[in-house]
Amino acid sequence: MQYRTIIRITGLLMGLFSMTMLPPALVAILYSDGGGIAFFQAFVVSLFLGFSLWYPNRQYRAELRTREGFLIVVLFWTVLGSIGALPFVFASEPQMSWTDSFFESFSALTTTGATVITGLDHLPKAILFYRHLLQWLGGMGIIVLAVAILPVLGIGGMQLYRAEIPGPVKDSKMTPRIAETAKALWYIYLLLTISCATAFWFAGMDVFDAICHSFSTIAIGGFSTHDASIGYFNSPVINLICVFFLLISAVNFSLHFAAFSRRGINLKVYVKDAEFKVLIGVQLALTVICFLVLFNSGIYDSAEDTLGHALFQAVSVSTTAGFGTESFHSWPLFLPMLLIFSSFIGGSGGSTAGGIKVIRMILLLLQGSRELKRLVHPRAIFSIRMGNVALPDRVVDAVWGFFSAYALVFLISMLSLLALGMDNVTAFSATAACLNNLGPGLGEVASNYADISDGAKWVLLITMLFGRLEVFTLLVLFTPAFWKN
Amino acid sequence: MQYRTIIRITGLLMGLFSMTMLPPALVAILYSDGGGIAFFQAFVVSLFLGFSLWYPNRQYRAELRTREGFLIVVLFWTVLGSIGALPFVFASEPQMSWTDSFFESFSALTTTGATVITGLDHLPKAILFYRHLLQWLGGMGIIVLAVAILPVLGIGGMQLYRAEIPGPVKDSKMTPRIAETAKALWYIYLLLTISCATAFWFAGMDVFDAICHSFSTIAIGGFSTHDASIGYFNSPVINLICVFFLLISAVNFSLHFAAFSRRGINLKVYVKDAEFKVLIGVQLALTVICFLVLFNSGIYDSAEDTLGHALFQAVSVSTTAGFGTESFHSWPLFLPMLLIFSSFIGGSGGSTAGGIKVIRMILLLLQGSRELKRLVHPRAIFSIRMGNVALPDRVVDAVWGFFSAYALVFLISMLSLLALGMDNVTAFSATAACLNNLGPGLGEVASNYADISDGAKWVLLITMLFGRLEVFTLLVLFTPAFWKN
Numbered sequence: 001m002q003y004r005t006i007i008r009i010t011g012l013l014m015g016l017f018s019m020t021m022l023p024p025a026l027v028a029i030l031y032s033d034g035g036g037i038a039f040f041q042a043f044v045v046s047l048f049l050g051f052s053l054w055y056p057n058r059q060y061r062a063e064l065r066t067r068e069g070f071l072i073v074v075l076f077w078t079v080l081g082s083i084g085a086l087p088f089v090f091a092s093e094p095q096m097s098w099t100d101s102f103f104e105s106f107s108a109l110t111t112t113g114a115t116v117i118t119g120l121d122h123l124p125k126a127i128l129f130y131r132h133l134l135q136w137l138g139g140m141g142i143i144v145l146a147v148a149i150l151p152v153l154g155i156g157g158m159q160l161y162r163a164e165i166p167g168p169v170k171d172s173k174m175t176p177r178i179a180e181t182a183k184a185l186w187y188i189y190l191l192l193t194i195s196c197a198t199a200f201w202f203a204g205m206d207v208f209d210a211i212c213h214s215f216s217t218i219a220i221g222g223f224s225t226h227d228a229s230i231g232y233f234n235s236p237v238i239n240l241i242c243v244f245f246l247l248i249s250a251v252n253f254s255l256h257f258a259a260f261s262r263r264g265i266n267l268k269v270y271v272k273d274a275e276f277k278v279l280i281g282v283q284l285a286l287t288v289i290c291f292l293v294l295f296n297s298g299i300y301d302s303a304e305d306t307l308g309h310a311l312f313q314a315v316s317v318s319t320t321a322g323f324g325t326e327s328f329h330s331w332p333l334f335l336p337m338l339l340i341f342s343s344f345i346g347g348s349g350g351s352t353a354g355g356i357k358v359i360r361m362i363l364l365l366l367q368g369s370r371e372l373k374r375l376v377h378p379r380a381i382f383s384i385r386m387g388n389v390a391l392p393d394r395v396v397d398a399v400w401g402f403f404s405a406y407a408l409v410f411l412i413s414m415l416s417l418l419a420l421g422m423d424n425v426t427a428f429s430a431t432a433a434c435l436n437n438l439g440p441g442l443g444e445v446a447s448n449y450a451d452i453s454d455g456a457k458w459v460l461l462i463t464m465l466f467g468r469l470e471v472f473t474l475l476v477l478f479t480p481a482f483w484k485n
Numbered sequence: 486m487q488y489r490t491i492i493r494i495t496g497l498l499m500g501l502f503s504m505t506m507l508p509p510a511l512v513a514i515l516y517s518d519g520g521g522i523a524f525f526q527a528f529v530v531s532l533f534l535g536f537s538l539w540y541p542n543r544q545y546r547a548e549l550r551t552r553e554g555f556l557i558v559v560l561f562w563t564v565l566g567s568i569g570a571l572p573f574v575f576a577s578e579p580q581m582s583w584t585d586s587f588f589e590s591f592s593a594l595t596t597t598g599a600t601v602i603t604g605l606d607h608l609p610k611a612i613l614f615y616r617h618l619l620q621w622l623g624g625m626g627i628i629v630l631a632v633a634i635l636p637v638l639g640i641g642g643m644q645l646y647r648a649e650i651p652g653p654v655k656d657s658k659m660t661p662r663i664a665e666t667a668k669a670l671w672y673i674y675l676l677l678t679i680s681c682a683t684a685f686w687f688a689g690m691d692v693f694d695a696i697c698h699s700f701s702t703i704a705i706g707g708f709s710t711h712d713a714s715i716g717y718f719n720s721p722v723i724n725l726i727c728v729f730f731l732l733i734s735a736v737n738f739s740l741h742f743a744a745f746s747r748r749g750i751n752l753k754v755y756v757k758d759a760e761f762k763v764l765i766g767v768q769l770a771l772t773v774i775c776f777l778v779l780f781n782s783g784i785y786d787s788a789e790d791t792l793g794h795a796l797f798q799a800v801s802v803s804t805t806a807g808f809g810t811e812s813f814h815s816w817p818l819f820l821p822m823l824l825i826f827s828s829f830i831g832g833s834g835g836s837t838a839g840g841i842k843v844i845r846m847i848l849l850l851l852q853g854s855r856e857l858k859r860l861v862h863p864r865a866i867f868s869i870r871m872g873n874v875a876l877p878d879r880v881v882d883a884v885w886g887f888f889s890a891y892a893l894v895f896l897i898s899m900l901s902l903l904a905l906g907m908d909n910v911t912a913f914s915a916t917a918a919c920l921n922n923l924g925p926g927l928g929e930v931a932s933n934y935a936d937i938s939d940g941a942k943w944v945l946l947i948t949m950l951f952g953r954l955e956v957f958t959l960l961v962l963f964t965p966a967f968w969k970n
């Protein structure tokens with residue numbers, strides 16, 4: 001293991017990340033909200049720490065292998081998550097414990113969007129802006145991780161997306177080198193964010209809210225500057241804009257990359273993609289179910305109103321954004337549970353969404369149907385096909401492995417919460433909401449995570465990390481084989 | 486498809502099954518409890534129905550293929566389950582609706598042991614005896630299904646147990662023909678039941694209770710003749726006897742067959758078997774956890790008392806028996822939830838226990854650890870081994886398929902219950918308890934299923950059937966390929 005190279009890279013990352021503290025400091029000055037000092041302190045500390053890691057190792061530039069890749073990815077999230085907690089620790093308003101600071105930071109950076117802060121509407125703007133910025137950076141990190149790094153590492157069948165393996169994304173001719181890919185992806189990401197912010201602004205948000213909510217929408221993070229979340233604006237147009245950009249962000253960014261290339265715009269890329277079609281189909285189905293149940297129970301005055309709320313909540317929860325509207329908690333229990341279950345599907349691979357991912361669900365269903373065919377025709381050979389290409393057994397194996405590891409993490413996390421004395425509904429929904437990087441749950445964590453115990457917060461922080469790092473990236477570090485030479 | 490042969494066999498089965506009505510009728514006469522007439526009616530009806538199916542097709546004796554095997558297995562449980570409901574329908578005490586009668590009959594025959602009847606202590610003896618007899622016959626059916634039929638059909642990786650595939654059970658040199666195997670297994674089953682009944686009797690139960698509870702213990706069914714279940718006897722010795730025979734019944738019956746063969750007794754067979762060791766390990770671990778948590782919370786007076794209750798409930802729930810003691814409901818929520826989760830593991834394949842089965846869990850873990858190894862060494866080839874033998878990919882695929890199909894059935898069942906208006910805890914635990922053929926759940930179904938809606942009862946009846954038929958046996962009937970020639 002090239003430890004010193006890894007330390008050098010970690011130092012660089014921290015140094016780079018320290019810059020994150022400057023925009024909120026600027027916001028603090030703009031609004032003279034007195035919150036600036038905490039960010040300046042955090043900037044100095046993280047710059048210093050980063051420098052101390054980087055300087056003694058600046059000569060170490062060994063070629064990195066897959067194994068170091070895992071470690072760097074995990075360090076990226078854990079180290080930046082920890083550094084990201086500093087402004088919360090230093091801030092005098094809100095007063096936050098170390099546990100709460102870490103929880104908020106990891107929740108932001110993993111784009112989970114579970115919060116321990118209440119009274120958002122009265123917080124210093126700098127703190128609000130910073131929370132959204134963290135989500136936005138986390139979203140960027142995920143895109144690069146999911147599109148450029150995980151396929152190379154081969155996590156959970158994502159080698160499927162690897163350029164050299166024939167598959168639905170092959171046509172996109174993704175630039176193979178991580179750096180260039182990353183640059184192109186960030187460009188798309190930035191463009192989407194600007195479009196989303198502009199749309200929110202036109203629809204009536206003030207500039208600050210528009211920017212903040214565009215960050216948390218494109219990152220599918222779900223943070224808001226108001227306790228009432230998007231429900232605060234009480235605007236069907238804003239809800240629709242949010243839905244539109246959530247759906248775009250839940251699509252594999254490789255598809256955006258392929259659709260908007262230098263050769264011009266080619267929207268057929270989407271229609272041809274199996275994962276895209278299933279994603280949209282799932283959203284439609286959920287919306288229809290929510291509409292029918294809500295319409296039947298007569299919670300809203302008009303059919304139009306009902307449809308608007310059904311669409312917004314279906315997309316918000318099932319893409320794992322977790323934005324809320326006020327009336328969600330009054331829905332019949334079946335719907336919140338259905339939507340929380342749907343967050344296990346989540347968005348596409350290579351998007352900012354959480355969950356198991358649509359592509360893996362498709363593969364699980366194809367494999368399930370192959371098993372049924374095998375029972376009827378025991379001697380026949382059936383291959384699993386995506387488009388016209390038979391998938392290698394290795395990919396299928398990896399997806400199965402992913403699914404059961406995901407289930408295992410879910411189980412251990414939920415049992416830990418129960419052991420810490422949490423009630424059943426809260427434990428179930430909090431585990432699902434954190435593992436799927438969704439955010440809000442049901443019961444005690446329906447709107448925030450402020451009232452649960454410190455122990456539970458740490459369990460859930462780790463659960464978020466497992467979800468965001470696709471379980472195996474983190475799990476592999478706990479195997480002896482990983483550390484053996 | 487050889488329909489007329491299948492109808493002939495179904496008719497035969499029904500005719501044979503009509504005999505089941507006679508022992509309860511005899512019990513009714515013995516205790517002069519007036520319940521005999523219902524059983525006589527059921528006997529006549531089922532004998533007549535069976536004859537009408539058999540007689541016109543008595544000449545059809547086509548060779549059956551795998552496909553007909555699936556259909557016969559499913560018919561065995563559905564047709565006998567329906568016929569088995571007749572005495573409940575006909576009985577004047579207790580007065581039961583059609584839904585309740587079917588629920589009770591399917592719950593008994595699948596050895597689930599969920600009951601809709603309350604006031605067991607005051608029921609006619611004939612009805613009580615009949616419920617236990619149904620469980621006992623269901624348990625017999627399961628053993629034959631799991632040891633002799635499923636391996637041939639190749640359900641959920643159970644081809645692992647097939648004699649021609651090298652594996653841990655190969656040494657047992659299982660008589661290959663189903664009929665002979667069945668005979669040998671029933672002999673073991675009968676012997677175990679007699680031993681269990683004798684032990685219960687010596688420990689203080691009256692003859693009737695001893696026989697009934699031996700039936701529901703060996704079948705891991707969990708029915709009792711008292712509302713308070715085994716807790717009624719309030720006897721540590723009876724609890725221990727119950728634990729002992731539950732553990733024996735949760736072991737693969739092929740092992741018993743191998744251990745007690747004509748060549749003499751050879752207990753090493755058990756110690757050498759990986760599944761047996763894991764089964765016992767899981768029970769021990771659960772007992773220790775329960776003991777520690779209970780001791781810490783000080784529910785019982787002495788450590789001895791605490792250990793007794795911990796052991797009994799751990800084994801009763803995790804082997805999917807579902808016998809209760811009075812104090813279980815006062816345990817900290819973590820423990821009931823832990824035990825319900827453990828019922829997903831269940832007992833060994835080829836036993837009367839429900840759940841996913843220990844052997845499949847072992848394979849899932851081995852495959853998960855292979856995935857981790859593959860991430861670290863992407864170019865290496867790792868095979869999955871049980872004992873000294875590498876398992877064919879086909880077996881591993883089938884186990885994955887089983888796991889996700891199981892998860893899917895769980896999800897659909899739980900969502901259906903929520904849609905029918907059930908609360909979260911009840912829906913979760915009822916689904917788990919019925920899919921794993923465990924019996925009692927939490928919340929509204931902690932002691933019985935009398936108070937849930939008719940719709941919910943039908944959902945759960947189907948869930949039990951999916952669990953007992955290892956999901957795929959039933960699922961395969963819903964594929965078009967199955968019905969195509």
Ligand SMILES: [K+]
Binds near residue numbers: 220321
């Ligand atoms: K989120």
Ligand SMILES: [K+]
Binds near residue numbers: 596707
């Ligand atoms: K049972």
